[in-house]
Amino acid sequence: MTPKMTSPQSDPSEGIHLNGVSRTFGDIRAVDDLTIGVPAGSVAVLLGPNGAGKTTTVRLITGSLRPDAGSISVLGLDPGKDGDEIRRRCGVVPPKPALYDRLTGRDNLVYAARIWDVPQDTIDEAAARFGIDDALHLKVSGYSTGMRTRLALARSVLHDPEVLLLDEPTAGLDPESARAVLDLIRELAGTGRTVIMATHLLHEAEGIADQVILMGAGNARAAGHPLELAARYMKDPVVIIDAENRDLLKDLDSRAGVKATSWNGALHVTLESLETLPDMISELVTDGVRITRIEPMAATLEHLYFEMQRQLGEVPPPQVPS
Amino acid sequence: MRWNRVWTVARIDLHRLFISKDYWIPMVILMGIFFVFIPWVLLGVVTRPQSLEIVAQIGEVLTSLPGAAGDVVQGETPQARAAYSLAVFLLAPVAIVVPLTISSAVGAQAIVGERERGIGEFLAHSPLSVKEIYAGKLLASAIPGYVATLVGFSIYALIVNFRAGPLVGGWFFPTTGWWLLILWVVPPFLLVALSIIVRLSARVQSTAAAQQAASLISLPIIMASYVATSGFVLDPTLAAAIVGTVAWIFAIWGLASGARAMNRERLLGVGIEVSKAS
Numbered sequence: 001m002t003p004k005m006t007s008p009q010s011d012p013s014e015g016i017h018l019n020g021v022s023r024t025f026g027d028i029r030a031v032d033d034l035t036i037g038v039p040a041g042s043v044a045v046l047l048g049p050n051g052a053g054k055t056t057t058v059r060l061i062t063g064s065l066r067p068d069a070g071s072i073s074v075l076g077l078d079p080g081k082d083g084d085e086i087r088r089r090c091g092v093v094p095p096k097p098a099l100y101d102r103l104t105g106r107d108n109l110v111y112a113a114r115i116w117d118v119p120q121d122t123i124d125e126a127a128a129r130f131g132i133d134d135a136l137h138l139k140v141s142g143y144s145t146g147m148r149t150r151l152a153l154a155r156s157v158l159h160d161p162e163v164l165l166l167d168e169p170t171a172g173l174d175p176e177s178a179r180a181v182l183d184l185i186r187e188l189a190g191t192g193r194t195v196i197m198a199t200h201l202l203h204e205a206e207g208i209a210d211q212v213i214l215m216g217a218g219n220a221r222a223a224g225h226p227l228e229l230a231a232r233y234m235k236d237p238v239v240i241i242d243a244e245n246r247d248l249l250k251d252l253d254s255r256a257g258v259k260a261t262s263w264n265g266a267l268h269v270t271l272e273s274l275e276t277l278p279d280m281i282s283e284l285v286t287d288g289v290r291i292t293r294i295e296p297m298a299a300t301l302e303h304l305y306f307e308m309q310r311q312l313g314e315v316p317p318p319q320v321p322s
Numbered sequence: 323m324r325w326n327r328v329w330t331v332a333r334i335d336l337h338r339l340f341i342s343k344d345y346w347i348p349m350v351i352l353m354g355i356f357f358v359f360i361p362w363v364l365l366g367v368v369t370r371p372q373s374l375e376i377v378a379q380i381g382e383v384l385t386s387l388p389g390a391a392g393d394v395v396q397g398e399t400p401q402a403r404a405a406y407s408l409a410v411f412l413l414a415p416v417a418i419v420v421p422l423t424i425s426s427a428v429g430a431q432a433i434v435g436e437r438e439r440g441i442g443e444f445l446a447h448s449p450l451s452v453k454e455i456y457a458g459k460l461l462a463s464a465i466p467g468y469v470a471t472l473v474g475f476s477i478y479a480l481i482v483n484f485r486a487g488p489l490v491g492g493w494f495f496p497t498t499g500w501w502l503l504i505l506w507v508v509p510p511f512l513l514v515a516l517s518i519i520v521r522l523s524a525r526v527q528s529t530a531a532a533q534q535a536a537s538l539i540s541l542p543i544i545m546a547s548y549v550a551t552s553g554f555v556l557d558p559t560l561a562a563a564i565v566g567t568v569a570w571i572f573a574i575w576g577l578a579s580g581a582r583a584m585n586r587e588r589l590l591g592v593g594i595e596v597s598k599a600s
Contacts, residue, residue: 025592064446064586083586088449096440102338114330115448165447 014040014076015194016061016163021070022218023056030056032218033070038196038211040075040162043189045205046198047305048215054198055095056218058165061196062087075162086163088116091156095168097148101141105132105151108140109158116159126154130184146177153184164188166197170204182208202305214308221312226304233308237274242266242293249289255280266293268303323453331450331458332465339428339466349424349470356416357474358481361409365485368404380404397490405486410497413478415544417503420474421512422540425467429519430536431529432459433588438529442589456520456584460577463516468509475504502562510569515543517576524588 016038023031031053038044046054059065060072063079063086072079074086099108109123127133130150140148149169156164166185170178186208189195199205205212205226213223222229242265243249249267253260257272258280271277284291297303339345368377381400395410397403436442445455475496482495496504522535 059446059590059592062447064590065592066587084449084451087447090447092444092447094440094443094447096443098440098442098444100334100338100439100441102341103334107334107337111330111334112448115327115450 015042016044016075016196017073018057018060019071019073021060021067021072023060023065023067030218031060031067034218034220035070036213036220036223038194040194041192042210043195043197043208044211044213045209046196046213046215047200047202047205049200052200052215053218054200054215055167057215058092058167058196058198061163061165062090062092088159089161090163090165091159091161092165093149093152093156093167093169095171097152099140099148099151099155102139104137104139105143105147106136108151109136109155112155112158118159122158122160126158127151129157130154131180144177145172146174146180149173149177149181150184153181157188162193164193164195166195168199169197170199170201178204212304214305214312216312222308229308230304233311234304236270236272238297238303239269239271239274239277240266240293240295240297241269241291243284244290244292245288248287249284252280252284268297323451323457327450327454328457328461331445331455332461335428335432335459335462336465339462345427346466349466352423353420353470353474353477356420357478360416361413361478361481362485364408364413365405365482368408369401369485369489377401377404380407396494399489402486402489402491406490406494409482409486409495410500414500414503416478417471417475417500417508418511419544421464421467421471421508422515422544423467424470425463425512425516426519426536426540427533428466429460429463429516430523430532432463432520433524434526434532434591435523435529437589437591442591446586446589452584452586452589453581455589456581459523460513460516460520460580463520464509464512467512471504471508475500498559499562502559502566506566507562507569510566510573511543513573514569514576515539517573517580521580521583524584527591 016036018034018036021031021034022029034053034057036044036057046052046057048054056065060067061074061079063074063083066080075089077086079086100111103111105127106123109127110120113120113123123136124133127136130153132147132150132154135143135147140151143151153169156166169185170181173181182204185195185197189208197204197208210225211223212226212229214221222233224232241249241252246265246267249260252258252267252269257276259270260267261270271280281291281294368380377400381404395403395406397406433442436445450458479495483493487493487495518539519532519536522539523532526532526535
């Protein structure tokens with residue numbers, strides 16, 4: 001995936017731009033001086049723990065909530081003034097699928113088609129796209145969580161929106177359904193739409209995001225393409241080392257130019273330079289360590305997230321998928 | 323405001339009510355009690371030859387009314403006059419009680435119910451304006467109550483004419499006063515109540531709280547309507563015209579004020595969540 005320009009200074013007439021946006025609810029500062037920019041046609045993942053301000057950000061983008069401070073531009077429009085037009089051009093999948101249980105899947109889609117004023121023949125096409133067309137005649141109360149999410153996704157694209165806002169789209173799904181939904185989102189992202197996906201699950205951003213926006217306490221702690229962020233926050237090479245007698249590895253951290261952190265039992269060893277690795281291994285072997293694994297680590301988003309968190313501080317740990 | 327969108331919002335709610343037995347069965351029972359059972363029994367009692375004592379008591383009440391009221395009551399015999407009075411005057415407030423009870427049940431959960439189902443979020447992110455959503459919800463609440471009243475009124479007319487008609491001297495119902503009551507007085511009373519109930523539904527935390535609030539709103543309106551419709555005894559046409567006009571003024575003010583009070587944040591329930599948390 002080609003990294004895209006992710007600066008808030010990108011063309012404000014396109015995409016989504018929030019500049020110094022704040023929103024409080026009583027004493028709670030849900031979004032605090034948030035500045036992000038999502039260029040048109042790119043996919044941004046709002047990544048952060050529950051309460052980081054992701055849902056509020058989505059609501060601010062559609063104009064459902066008004067900011068207390070700051071400015072927002074969506075497709076060159078101000079949600080405060082042109083909210084109806086923005087919402088007409090946006091598709092939103094809320095964290096709860098928001099469907100009428102006692103009605104059929106088709107009834108739910110017909111309702112949305114009428115609201116967005118689109119022909120009803122788009123219903124079957126959208127349903128087929130998300131593999132839910134065979135179940136449209138059934139009441140939604142009989143749907144599984146995965147089917148509900150697919151129906152909500154189908155509903156969100158009925159009117160062929162330019163912007164897709166997906167708020168925790170895989171919440172409550174089993175791994176198989178979650179993967180299917182993520183594949184569908186990848187497919188949507190490939191159609192040139194501007195997509196913002198809010199999630200607290202790190203692996204969901206993997207392979208989708210042109211830009212990851214790490215959120216904490218209502219603010220963007222860091223933003224950029226995963227590769228940019230890796231270059232910024234994971235500059236030093238990392239090697240995974242494991243041994244039969246792990247206890248002998250505990251002093252590794254005391255060596256000059258070496259920083260070791262434990263991860264699922266194995267050690268993640270950050271080195272100032274890879275040139276020190278052969279000597280270090282030789283010394284470990286001499287000390288009686290029976291090494292079982294030495295592997296250079298490819299920077300995954302998960303590792304990147306925790307490294308960013310460690311360097312930036314403050315951000316509470318996210319939920320790690322089992 | 324685009325009326326096709328308003329109707330879209332109203333239509334889905336009406337569809338949900340139509341397929342929901344747990345809603346319309348109590349509604350039919352309520353209609354049956356007020357428009358069929360009570361009039362059937364009461365008219366049955368006064369039209370029985372053995373009910374002379376009751377008829378005499380009603381006759382005393384009628385003679386104590388001002389002259390205009392006495393002129394309105396039709397029938398040659400005391401029994402006929404008693405049956406006429408019962409059918410035309412005593413049961414008139416029923417026409418308000420039934421739609422208010424039915425519609426307030428729907429209106430109470432118009433917004434808070436959507437929020438509980440998560441639909442509030444969907445509506446908040448939709449291109450519908452808040453006025454279209456408000457009007458749609460209001461319409462969906464008003465229609466079941468008003469339709470029930472029209473159907474009940476028709477059945478009531480048949481029962482009244484069937485039971486009291488032969489005594490009074492033929493089919494006499496609906497009277498001008500009742501036509502005005504149903505077409506001119508009931509709608510604004512219904513809208514006044516719903517403009518407050520739907521507004522409250524957007525402010526409360528749960529459907530249960532909304533139902534409680536709706537009961538509190540309905541009760542004084544039912545009492546007010548009872549007082550107002552009792553004035554029909556004196557001069558049905560004039561009373562209906564005055565009461566209806568005043569009610570319409572309140573209804574228009576209530577609807578405008580209710581629409582202004584609605585916003586997307588109420589659909590999302592964000593302010594309510596915070597007050598709940600704190």
